[in-house]
Amino acid sequence: MTQHDAVLFANEAFYLAFRSRDYAAMADIWASGAPVACIHPGWPPLHGRDDVLESWRGIFGGDNPPEISCHAPRAYVYGDVATVICYERVPQSYLIATNVFTREGGLWKLVHHQAGPTNGAPEAYQDEEPPQIN
């Protein structure tokens, strides 16, 4: 597996943990040695592993299960750091996200996530209406 593919795999694992509300997996996905930060849509930035993981605990414990999937990810590898830019399909809209990974013990770990609104859509969905939840 190339590093490019390994980063995309780590990115997909992030979204799997997200929509599965799997806190243990999410905690393992975020770096534990390198400093981390996270910007949820509309939120102020969260700095540090404790605040970031606390936010995921809150999201997973909320009334609305996170319905989210990752589309059209593109990875950029810069040595031991990589970014992934991808669409997030959520109820009634798409978001666009930046995820930054660094290697710890040979594994790609998340150090930063920002998601926010976009008027775009992944290419496969450009002619469709945004997804609707009944």
Next chain:
Amino acid sequence: MTQHDAVLFANEAFYLAFRSRDYAAMADIWASGAPVACIHPGWPPLHGRDDVLESWRGIFGGDNPPEISCHAPRAYVYGDVATVICYERVPQSYLIATNVFTREGGLWKLVHHQAGPTNGAPEAYQDEEPPQIN
């Protein structure tokens, strides 16, 4: 100057070029060797130096001069890659941004920018109304 300070300096140079509509400076700020991407607020992602710089040319040539300043930047250095998370003060609101830099020839160069809305505000402004432009 520490690498941490050097990254913050590069980040401030980005915002100076932005609000000065200095295309030549902006072109120099973005990496020329490493691949780049950019997500303007609400836009789909732009991939590649040509598309990214073309977007800046369009922004700088628009009718509305970009009124923007950077507040409360925080830098994270991961070897030869660094991220800066900062607020952007724009007319009537704040945005929150992620800027990713990599080192080229000993200088920090921008490889990725994402900005989007936030309901937060930099600490020094938390008790204020968002900025208003007459």
